[in-house]
Amino acid sequence: MASAQPVDSTRPAPPRRRRHGRRSSLRSWRLRDQITFVLAWTVGLGLCAVAISVVVFFAVEGIQYLRPSLLVTHPSASVSQSGSGGFLDAIEGTVLLGAIGLLIAVPIGVVTAVWVIEYGRPRWLGRIVESTVEIIAGTPDIVIAIFGLALFQLGAFSFLSFSEPGGAFGRSFLTAGAMMSFLAIPPVYTATRNGLIATPRQMREASFALGKTRIATIRRVVLPAVRRDIATGSTLGLARIIGDTAIVILLLGATLRLQSDGALGFLSGTGSSLTSYIYNNSPAGDGNAPDKAYAAAAVLLLLVLVLNWGVGRIGRIGGPPIHAERRLGA
Amino acid sequence: MNGRAGAVRNRLAPESPAWQNGPLPIEKLDLEAQLMAIAPEQTNTRPRRARAAVTAVERLRLEDVSVFYGNTPAVKNVSLSIRQGEVLALIGPSGCGKTTLLRTLNRLTELTPNASHSGRVLLDGEDTDDIVDTELRRRVSMVFQQPNPFPMSIFDNVGFALREQSRKRPRRRELEPLVDHALQRAGLHDEVRADLNRSALRLSGGQQQRLCIARAIAQEPEILLMDEPCSALDPRSTAVIEDLILQLREDLAIVVVTHNLQQAHRIADRVAFMYLGDLVEAGETEQVFSDPREEQTREYIAGVFG
Ligand SMILES: Nc1ncnc2c1ncn2[C@@H]1O[C@H](COP(=O)(O)OP(=O)(O)O)[C@@H](O)[C@H]1O
Ligand SMILES: [Mg+2]
Numbered sequence: 001m002a003s004a005q006p007v008d009s010t011r012p013a014p015p016r017r018r019r020h021g022r023r024s025s026l027r028s029w030r031l032r033d034q035i036t037f038v039l040a041w042t043v044g045l046g047l048c049a050v051a052i053s054v055v056v057f058f059a060v061e062g063i064q065y066l067r068p069s070l071l072v073t074h075p076s077a078s079v080s081q082s083g084s085g086g087f088l089d090a091i092e093g094t095v096l097l098g099a100i101g102l103l104i105a106v107p108i109g110v111v112t113a114v115w116v117i118e119y120g121r122p123r124w125l126g127r128i129v130e131s132t133v134e135i136i137a138g139t140p141d142i143v144i145a146i147f148g149l150a151l152f153q154l155g156a157f158s159f160l161s162f163s164e165p166g167g168a169f170g171r172s173f174l175t176a177g178a179m180m181s182f183l184a185i186p187p188v189y190t191a192t193r194n195g196l197i198a199t200p201r202q203m204r205e206a207s208f209a210l211g212k213t214r215i216a217t218i219r220r221v222v223l224p225a226v227r228r229d230i231a232t233g234s235t236l237g238l239a240r241i242i243g244d245t246a247i248v249i250l251l252l253g254a255t256l257r258l259q260s261d262g263a264l265g266f267l268s269g270t271g272s273s274l275t276s277y278i279y280n281n282s283p284a285g286d287g288n289a290p291d292k293a294y295a296a297a298a299v300l301l302l303l304v305l306v307l308n309w310g311v312g313r314i315g316r317i318g319g320p321p322i323h324a325e326r327r328l329g330a
Numbered sequence: 331m332n333g334r335a336g337a338v339r340n341r342l343a344p345e346s347p348a349w350q351n352g353p354l355p356i357e358k359l360d361l362e363a364q365l366m367a368i369a370p371e372q373t374n375t376r377p378r379r380a381r382a383a384v385t386a387v388e389r390l391r392l393e394d395v396s397v398f399y400g401n402t403p404a405v406k407n408v409s410l411s412i413r414q415g416e417v418l419a420l421i422g423p424s425g426c427g428k429t430t431l432l433r434t435l436n437r438l439t440e441l442t443p444n445a446s447h448s449g450r451v452l453l454d455g456e457d458t459d460d461i462v463d464t465e466l467r468r469r470v471s472m473v474f475q476q477p478n479p480f481p482m483s484i485f486d487n488v489g490f491a492l493r494e495q496s497r498k499r500p501r502r503r504e505l506e507p508l509v510d511h512a513l514q515r516a517g518l519h520d521e522v523r524a525d526l527n528r529s530a531l532r533l534s535g536g537q538q539q540r541l542c543i544a545r546a547i548a549q550e551p552e553i554l555l556m557d558e559p560c561s562a563l564d565p566r567s568t569a570v571i572e573d574l575i576l577q578l579r580e581d582l583a584i585v586v587v588t589h590n591l592q593q594a595h596r597i598a599d600r601v602a603f604m605y606l607g608d609l610v611e612a613g614e615t616e617q618v619f620s621d622p623r624e625e626q627t628r629e630y631i632a633g634v635f636g
Contacts, residue, residue: 202478209438210491210545211468220490225481 055301062298065291071299075256075277084289087296089257090277093173094242094303097252097273100177101184101241106234108181109188110223117196118218137186145250148179152251161268162261172261172268176251183244184237191233195226231314239307242300245275254280274300386413386599389583390435390470390553395449397430397439404430406607407449412553414583417575419598419615421591423630426604428587429475432555435585436470437463453553471551475558477538479530479545484522487530487541488512491549508548516544517574536567543574547582554578556586560593572597591631595619603627 026034073086112129120126152160152170161172199222207217223230248254253270261269272280274296279285281293390412397405405427412418412435420428430439437458439445451458458466468491479487485502488509493499509526513519518540522528530541539559546554556575560568575584575597588594594601595615602612603626611624622628 200478202474202476203480205438205441206474206478206480206542206545207490208441209436209467209472209474210549211464211466212491213464220493221480 055305058294058298058301062294062296062301066295066298070292070295077256084292087274087277087292087299090272090274090296091299092258093248093252093271093273094275094300096173096271097177097180097248098238098241100173100267101180102234102238104178104181105184105188105237106230109185109233109237110192110230112185113189113192113196114218114222117193118214118222133186133189136182137190139182140246141183141244142246142250144179144182145247148175148247148251152178159264159268162270171251171253171270172264173252173271174264174267176247179247179251180241180244183240183247184234187236187240188230188233191229191236192226195229196222199225228314232311235307235311235314239304242273242303242307243275245273245279248273248276249279252276274303386415388412389414389454391452391455392435393450393452395431395434395447395451397427397434397445397447399430399442400444403607405434405447405604408604408609410602410609410612412583412585414552414581415579416599417579417584417586417597419594419601420585420587420604421589421594421601421630422604422610424589427607428604429557431604432472432557432585432587435553435555436467436472438467438472468549469551470553470555471546471549472555473539473542473546473557473559476562477535477542479533479538479541481529481531483527484513484530484533484541485509485526488544488548490545512544512548513541515547515574515578516540517570518544534567536563536570539563539567539571540574543571543578547578551582553583553585556584558587558589561589568593591619603630605630 026037029037067086070086071091072088074088075085075090076083078084112133116126116129149170151157152172152175153168155167157170157175158168160168160170160174162169203221203225204217207221208214212220252272254272254276255270256272258266258271259269260266278293278296278300281289281296283290285293388411392408392410392412395405395408396403408431410418420431422428430445433439434447435451435458439447440463453461453466453469458470461469471491480490482490485505489502489505492505492508510519513522518537521537522533522541530538533541539562543559559575560571563571572593575586578584579599586594586597598615600613601615601618603610603618603622603624605626611618611622611627613623618627619631622631
């Protein structure tokens with residue numbers, strides 16, 4: 001608007017705009033506060049530097065080896081790096097594991113959180129559930145993996161994986177995905193629970209006052225209100241799943257290619273993920289193709305960055321979350 | 331005006347079995363009667379708009395009602411009659427039990443774990459404890475102190491109570507006229523008509539409260555409970571809502587809790603004064619304000635006015 005009009009030089013200059021007035025300076029702070037201030041900045045910047053160098057390293061190292069063909073060709077066993085193909089199977093494996101893991105973890109995490117917050121009776125049972133989730137969250141993935149191996153080698157679960165009359169191998173996408181869900185349940189649960197706690201009681205009461213049952217209130221009011229928290233938790237859980245190696249190696253076999261085995265086709269077959277592919281092709285593994293390991297690592301890192309960015313976006317879709325907005329509106 | 335009010339009264343008349351069987355399934359509601367919307371009369375003039383209703387019918391009767399939190403009584407032995415066609419204002423200092431009493435009428439106190447009550451609340455002669463809670467709350471609707479719209483669209487907020495009332499979830503098409511009508515009665519239709527899909531949280535505080543009123547009356551309740559509905563609003567929104575209350579009283583029995591005596595004086599036909607859980611005095615507004623029977627009432631009114 002203003003630029004469309006000719007500048008009127010006779011008009012007095014507009015008053016100088018300022019964002020804020022005088023503030024206290026760092027010098028006037030107490031020594032302890034000054035030290036804390038400097039420390040906080042140093043540590044913060046240090047962390048940023050580490051994160052940036054990881055990204056830059058893989059941007060340079062990884063992308064220089066990354067060819068589009070790597071993304072779409074199957075890997076194959078070969079002594080030379082040029083003959084060992086791409087990592088299509090690893091990408092497929094990562095996606096499949098993430099899907100299975102979330103499919104199991106999201107319902108469990110959400111229902112558990114709803115039960116604990118909306119019902120939570122008897123109290124002692126609620127407390128037990130809370131600490132169980134905390135224990136799962138703190139359990140190292142390798143422990144979860146070996147537990148899963150012991151579990152799924154039981155005869156009762158033989159249909160989930162390749163099995164012989166003597167017993168089941170316990171290794172398949174289904175068994176690995178089931179154990180992966182343990183990684184995703186805690187973040188899904190925690191995010192949902194925090195969302196439920198932040199949802200004002202008045203909102204539930206409004207629904208009851210309109211003649212709704214508790215279950216209808218949860219379905220129509222409470223769950224829609226925490227949609228975003230559930231999405232955030234799921235994204236964090238997914239990031240944990242696709243970043244995990246131990247479960248892939250123990251429970252998926254970390255085989256070169258996807259293999260259909262057993263009763264349920266590729267779901268009960270073995271395979272690999274980007275993480276196990278990186279491990280196998282790193283100098284520590286037996287493929288010894290560091291170029292491809294770097295390329296796969298770049299892809300994985302990119303995936304995680306996109307997910308993190310997605311979490312941030314989810315938090316903003318359709319304006320601030322209800323709790324914040326309600327406070328503004330009131 | 332008469333046509334609509336008549337239709338509603340017919341539906342609620344004691345010889346009609348409709349209300350005894352609870353709310354009608356949506357598809358059976360008399361759409362035409364509901365669609366004959368009233369153009370709100372713009373009568374913003376008189377400071378006092380209440381009048382003793384000649385035609386008032388008793389809908390809700392409290393018999394010796396006490397409410398306890400744990401062992402502490404918050405409401406003590408209250409007997410009171412609430413009539414359709416008039417506005418009853420509950421007044422009294424804060425903490426005297428107004429909210430508690432109001433929430434007892436639709437059994438919302440049952441959500442408070444340690445609350446209990448004695449005595450009887452009769453809705454058209456039937457003990458409310460014998461009515462299924464969800465049905466009771468559809469007949470005795472409530473508007474809260476803080477506007478509390480759901481985080482969904484304006485349309486879904488108003489349609490909320492109508493949905494899932496019948497076995498079949500009604501389609502948007504079927505709900506549209508009912509939602510429009512409720513918004514009209516709540517005096518909000520003109521302001522939001524352009525986009526009913528907008529989030530209700532984007533409305534101003536006064537609009538949100540009117541949306542909550544629309545939501546509460548959409549299912550054609552018989553009683554409307556309002557807990558300090560204007561205390562979070564500016565004077566202009568307050569005036570709009572007071573007008574609204576006066577228009578609604580034709581079809582509904584309305585109970586308004588307020589700590590604002592001027593407001594009670596403006597809109598109430600009858601006033602009930604509570605003090606420390608006791609119902610000290612209840613009577614016609616003019617009488618209670620100008621010639622209270624009880625000394626406590628006189629002191630309270632003098633204290634606030636003087
Ligand atoms: N959930 C509750 N638990 C225990 N005591 C309560 C609860 N709600 C209200 N009270 C008590 O009951 C009394 C009446 O409260 P309330 O009905 O909110 O009064 P008012 O609405 O008139 O301000 C107060 O003394 C209050 O402390
Ligand atoms: Mg109150």
